[in-house]
Amino acid sequence: MSEPWLARAAAVESWARDLRRRIHANPELSGQEWETAALVAQTLAGLGLSTRTGVGGHGVVCDIVGGSPGPMVALRADMDALPIQEATGLSYASQRPGVMHACGHDGHTAMLLGTASVLAAARDRLRGTVRLIFQPAEETVAGAAAMCADGAMNGVSAIFALHGWPGVDVGTIATKPGPVMASTDTFEIVIQGRGSHGAYPHLSRDPIAIGALVVIAAQQIVARQIDPLEPAVITFGTFHAGTATNIIPSSATLTGTMRALSASVREALPRALEETTRGVCASQGATCTCTIHTGVDPVVNDPTWTVVAVEATRAGLGAEYTAELHAPSMGAEDFGVYLRHAPGAFLRLGIGDNAVGHDCRYDFNDAALVHGMACMAVVAEKALDAADLR
Numbered sequence: 161m162s163e164p165w166l167a168r169a170a171a172v173e174s175w176a177r178d179l180r181r182r183i184h185a186n187p188e189l190s191g192q193e194w195e196t197a198a199l200v201a202q203t204l205a206g207l208g209l210s211t212r213t214g215v216g217g218h219g220v221v222c223d224i225v226g227g228s229p230g231p232m233v234a235l236r237a238d239m240d241a242l243p244i245q246e247a248t249g250l251s252y253a254s255q256r257p258g259v260m261h262a263c264g265h266d267g268h269t270a271m272l273l274g275t276a277s278v279l280a281a282a283r284d285r286l287r288g289t290v291r292l293i294f295q296p297a298e299e300t301v302a303g304a305a306a307m308c309a310d311g312a313m314n315g316v317s318a319i320f321a322l323h324g325w326p327g328v329d330v331g332t333i334a335t336k337p338g339p340v341m342a343s344t345d346t347f348e349i350v351i352q353g354r355g356s357h358g359a360y361p362h363l364s365r366d367p368i369a370i371g372a373l374v375v376i377a378a379q380q381i382v383a384r385q386i387d388p389l390e391p392a393v394i395t396f397g398t399f400h401a402g403t404a405t406n407i408i409p410s411s412a413t414l415t416g417t418m419r420a421l422s423a424s425v426r427e428a429l430p431r432a433l434e435e436t437t438r439g440v441c442a443s444q445g446a447t448c449t450c451t452i453h454t455g456v457d458p459v460v461n462d463p464t465w466t467v468v469a470v471e472a473t474r475a476g477l478g479a480e481y482t483a484e485l486h487a488p489s490m491g492a493e494d495f496g497v498y499l500r501h502a503p504g505a506f507l508r509l510g511i512g513d514n515a516v517g518h519d520c521r522y523d524f525n526d527a528a529l530v531h532g533m534a535c536m537a538v539v540a541e542k543a544l545d546a547a548d549l550r
């Protein structure tokens with residue numbers, strides 16, 4: 161028999177909504193989450209829970225120890241905001257110019273605090289320990305690794321997280337086994353050509369024209385070198401060169417991101433990009449440097465724990481609040497870092513019609529809070545039971 165998590169979550173809904181709006185109004189960039197972390201720690205203390213702060217930066221870890229001994233499962237929320245000027249016009253819009261919760265991490269943090277409240281009230285019924293992980297610096301995909309290095313995953317048998325998702329019905333939980341989010345690695349290419357007067361291109365090795373060839377040739381990697389059944393993305397996000405209309409500059413700098421859902425494709429992309437870039441530059445009489453910055457693994461849901469999470473959600477929220485996820489996203493998340501330490505599942509929480517994440521009009525939908533809180537609570541309860549049986 162499960163706890164009435166939905167009713168318990170509904171009882172703290174307005175409290176969680178107030179917290180969410182307070183966090184929304186006071187967003188902090190990745191690695192600068194002082195106030196948010198302090199609010200989290202203070203709120204948990206108010207619930208009679210003890211915390212470990214300063215974990216991997218501004219991370220907060222809180223263990224809710226159940227009434228009977230057992231394994232430990234973890235729930236994770238991210239706390240950071242984005243360098244975007246908010247344009248929602250909301251009464252609780254960001255009070256910080258150029259900083260905004262445009263990915264719903266305000267909602268994730270408030271929901272996990274709400275989950276803490278309902279789990280703490282029912283802790284006697286828990287068989288084991290629920291660890292709450294409040295993570296900094298997700299947007300820079302640095303926070304999870306720092307928290308893991310600081311012991312956040314020690315002793316954890318399974319881990320789960322929710323991410324608000326526009327376009328999915330409000331309160332509906334959608335997931336699937338296998339890959340759900342992509343890896344991300346970034347690159348910087350510097351093309352060294354030869355500058356000249358704009359009127360005498362034959363005297364130059366034009367790095368802008370060569371860079372344009374590199375951008376086009378890189379798309380051939382995805383189209384012709386990667387199995388078409390394996391998703392891959394190479395996107396150039398910046399291309400900087402030149403100072404005037406009539407001068408051919410001597411160098412150009414291009415940066416971008418590479419995405420994949422499998423380890424083999426992830427490994428192939430940087431190698432192919434470097435080879436292609438060198439080949440194109442050599443053919444045009446230029447040289448180049450190609451620097452790869454390693455990002456994070458794809459998020460690959462464990463099949464067994466995905467079933468546990470889906471069945472728990474069905475039991476706790478009702479079948480009408482679960483949906484099968486058909487395709488992964490090529491967006492990235494550093495949740496995959498935790499999955500190196502323990503298996504688990506990453507769940508989407510529907511927030512209905514909304515601007516897409518990282519848009520200046522985005523606002524996490526408060527109507528989804530109650531379902532998110534109940535989902536995390538019931539998943540934690542059932543996962544403890546499942547971990548105990550393993």
Ligand code: NI
Pocket residue numbers: 263264265323
């Ligand atoms: Ni996010």
